[in-house]
Amino acid sequence: MPELPEIEAMARTLQPLVEGRRILGCRVIHPVVTKGRARAVLEAKGRTVVSVERRGKYLLLALDRGWLALHFRLSGQLLWYERRHAPKHVDVALDFAQGTLGFVDRRHLGRVYWLDRPEDIPGLARMGVDPMSAEFTPERLGEILRESRRAVKLVLMDQGKIAGLGNIWTSESLWRARIDPRRRADRLTEAETRRLAGTVVGVVRRAIESCLDPAPNFRDPDWWFEGGDRAIRVYDREGKRCPRCGTAIERIAQGGRSTYYCPGCQTKARKGALQRARRGER
Numbered sequence: 001m002p003e004l005p006e007i008e009a010m011a012r013t014l015q016p017l018v019e020g021r022r023i024l025g026c027r028v029i030h031p032v033v034t035k036g037r038a039r040a041v042l043e044a045k046g047r048t049v050v051s052v053e054r055r056g057k058y059l060l061l062a063l064d065r066g067w068l069a070l071h072f073r074l075s076g077q078l079l080w081y082e083r084r085h086a087p088k089h090v091d092v093a094l095d096f097a098q099g100t101l102g103f104v105d106r107r108h109l110g111r112v113y114w115l116d117r118p119e120d121i122p123g124l125a126r127m128g129v130d131p132m133s134a135e136f137t138p139e140r141l142g143e144i145l146r147e148s149r150r151a152v153k154l155v156l157m158d159q160g161k162i163a164g165l166g167n168i169w170t171s172e173s174l175w176r177a178r179i180d181p182r183r184r185a186d187r188l189t190e191a192e193t194r195r196l197a198g199t200v201v202g203v204v205r206r207a208i209e210s211c212l213d214p215a216p217n218f219r220d221p222d223w224w225f226e227g228g229d230r231a232i233r234v235y236d237r238e239g240k241r242c243p244r245c246g247t248a249i250e251r252i253a254q255g256g257r258s259t260y261y262c263p264g265c266q267t268k269a270r271k272g273a274l275q276r277a278r279r280g281e282r
């Protein structure tokens, strides 16, 4: 599932293709992705794309009147093609003079909304602080964590608290900060919170760079963020060695999702044991 870095990379790649250009035609092929509001989405026809933006995990097209909001869920993607060579599973198609932009999802779980204002859907109205924004400070993260007794990983993934992070980049941020993902959010020390705020920003920045190298190829239906893997140390690496301490990475379930972490350098008990072992104590 694309998260903040992947969607940011898509937005930046899409900008030169559509900004300032007029939507000559709009077709809704699978109305399910519009949640029954296909006719509203057709309003995009004749409008000009003013800008392409990302908010949390949403990709927004700001039009000269109204907005299109895209949410990719598990398998949504963008494809750019010539209309007569349309790929499979296109849900919504936007025709420009230079080509057609398709929102494509073989499972049709993604969403495309037409909005008068972005705040018109709850997911955007109640969005938490974005790690790319100036408001994301150690102090703000501390306030968010102190409000919750849930596991820190689940708080980081809560879109109403922090916008844009999912399973991959929260696992990576916690590994970089050497924090056990199961720790209660309100029990993190000030030093840990400060460290975590820094690693979240660092991980997200590095991930965006990796996701842009190579940039998304909207012409290839099989394309995925190959470069993104370079920024990954623990996610989906169960049983492989932690690049920091050599312990085998473990996978656990949290909130119905997989968390990957290193029991060697992210948990207190083992960390203590390792330190004692290094000092030659028993």
Ligand SMILES: [Zn+2]
Pocket: 242, 243, 244, 245, 246, 247, 262, 263, 264, 265, 266
């Ligand atoms: Zn480790």
